[in-house]
Amino acid sequence: MKGAPGGALEGLVVGSYCHDVLLRGGRVVGETLGGAAAFVSNVLDAASPREAEPANFVVVSKVGADFAYASAPAPARHPPLLCAAAPTTSFHAQFSDAAASAHAPDRELRRVRACDPIYPADLPDRRFAYGLAVGVAGEVLPETLERMIRLCRAVLVDAQALIRAFDGDGAVRHVALEETPYARLLPRVAFLKASSEEAPYVGVETARRRCCVIVTEGRDGCRLYWDGGESRVAAFPAVQVDPTGAGDSFLAGFAAGLLWGLSATDAALLGNFFGAAAVSHVGVPTFHPKMLQVVRSILEEKAMKCSTPYINGITFTFERSNMHDELHTSLQEAAMFMSEKQDIDPAKSNGDIC
Numbered sequence: 577m578k579g580a581p582g583g584a585l586e587g588l589v590v591g592s593y594c595h596d597v598l599l600r601g602g603r604v605v606g607e608t609l610g611g612a613a614a615f616v617s618n619v620l621d622a623a624s625p626r627e628a629e630p631a632n633f634v635v636v637s638k639v640g641a642d643f644a645y646a647s648a649p650a651p652a653r654h655p656p657l658l659c660a661a662a663p664t665t666s667f668h669a670q671f672s673d674a675a676a677s678a679h680a681p682d683r684e685l686r687r688v689r690a691c692d693p694i695y696p697a698d699l700p701d702r703r704f705a706y707g708l709a710v711g712v713a714g715e716v717l718p719e720t721l722e723r724m725i726r727l728c729r730a731v732l733v734d735a736q737a738l739i740r741a742f743d744g745d746g747a748v749r750h751v752a753l754e755e756t757p758y759a760r761l762l763p764r765v766a767f768l769k770a771s772s773e774e775a776p777y778v779g780v781e782t783a784r785r786r787c788c789v790i791v792t793e794g795r796d797g798c799r800l801y802w803d804g805g806e807s808r809v810a811a812f813p814a815v816q817v818d819p820t821g822a823g824d825s826f827l828a829g830f831a832a833g834l835l836w837g838l839s840a841t842d843a844a845l846l847g848n849f850f851g852a853a854a855v856s857h858v859g860v861p862t863f864h865p866k867m868l869q870v871v872r873s874i875l876e877e878k879a880m881k882c883s884t885p886y887i888n889g890i891t892f893t894f895e896r897s898n899m900h901d902e903l904h905t906s907l908q909e910a911a912m913f914m915s916e917k918q919d920i921d922p923a924k925s926n927g928d929i930c
């Protein structure tokens with residue numbers, strides 16, 4: 577998105593901050609700030625190109641008066657709307673030993689409290705270069721997504737904002753995207769990201785004819801499917817201590833890659849990079865400054881060679897570029913700093929959730 581006319585690089589992130597309680601064997605092993613807005617803001621703040629600085633995006637998020645992380649970096653920089661009556665959305669994530677295997681669901685999620693939904697009228701009344709619809713608890717209503725599509729040149733959507741349903745006890749299950757009111761909006765969405773667990777509910781073969789679908793595959797990286805092609809993008813090695821926020825951080829890293837002018841397949845490398853960085857920390861990571869400096873200098877060099885300079889909502893390059901492998905190798909150098917800083921409250925966490 578460098579050099580977009582009028583410097584119109586502003587982004588719109590829609591989805592809530594929440595409280596995450598991490599449990600193992602029924603015991604609380606961590607309490608952290610969560611919600612896609614927290615992980616997404618953290619990565620966009622860290623990885624957006626200089627033209628998009630300082631933090632040139634708006635977060636529309638809702639919390640209750642009980643919100644415990646107002647002074648944490650992401651909410652402090654991008655404050656949520658306060659709902660006087662409703663509580664902050666809260667999830668319990670129950671981890672099991674299956675977390676260690678590549679494709680087993682790594683946690684069982686239960687929504688124990690839900691804040692108010694985000695309504696179309698909650699969105700600012702102006703145009704944005706890009707939008708990220710990143711609900712976790714059903715807070716992004718179909719009409720809100722539709723308004724995002726009208727306001728933003730390109731919209732990237734996390735499938736978890738569209739296909740989650742909640743049982744009586746709050747247990748998260750999935751519904752088929754095709755049977756939701758969101759399905760008709762897909763042709764106006766640029767990218768739809770789903771985890772491999774969510775992919776069957778998205779229906780990749782149908783969805784790819786309407787927008788580019790990205791399926792994340794944990795430690796195996798991700799695959800992109802568009803109308804007429806597909807690609808696979810390798811992961812970065814990481815020591816996983818908490819998988820929470822990997823998908824959110826992936827999507828924000830991917831968006832940042834597009835902002836730097838990378839093709840979708842190349843941008844997915846940056847998605848994989850920040851997904852790996854997320855699993856290397858408990859909760860929302862504080863990235864090592866040296867890591868960010870190395871990433872930035874790599875991207876500054878690569879961006880010089882990019883031919884598709886910005887998200888314009890019409891044209892994307894999906895295929896890998898001829899610098900893809902070189903970019904992966906260079907980012908591996910930065911990945912060495914990934915687990916350098918860990919935000920663990922020793923009183924509440926054993927430091928390794930899975």
Ligand SMILES: Nc1ncnc2c1ncn2[C@@H]1O[C@H](COP(=O)(O)OP(=O)(O)O)[C@@H](O)[C@H]1O
Nearest residue numbers: 771792793794795797814816822823848851852
């Ligand atoms: N153990 C891991 N090692 C390296 N990268 C990982 C690991 N787990 C996740 N990632 C990265 O984060 C991305 C999203 O993770 P995934 O588990 O697929 O999503 P979700 O958190 O939505 O279930 C993956 O595509 C990958 O790039």
Ligand SMILES: O=P([O-])([O-])O[C@@H]1[C@@H](O)[C@H](O)[C@@H](O)[C@H](O)[C@@H]1O
Nearest residue numbers: 610611612667820821822823824
């Ligand atoms: O781990 P991930 O799939 O990227 O995203 C997570 C959500 O699925 C979860 O509901 C929320 O409580 C976490 O804070 C995080 O946002």
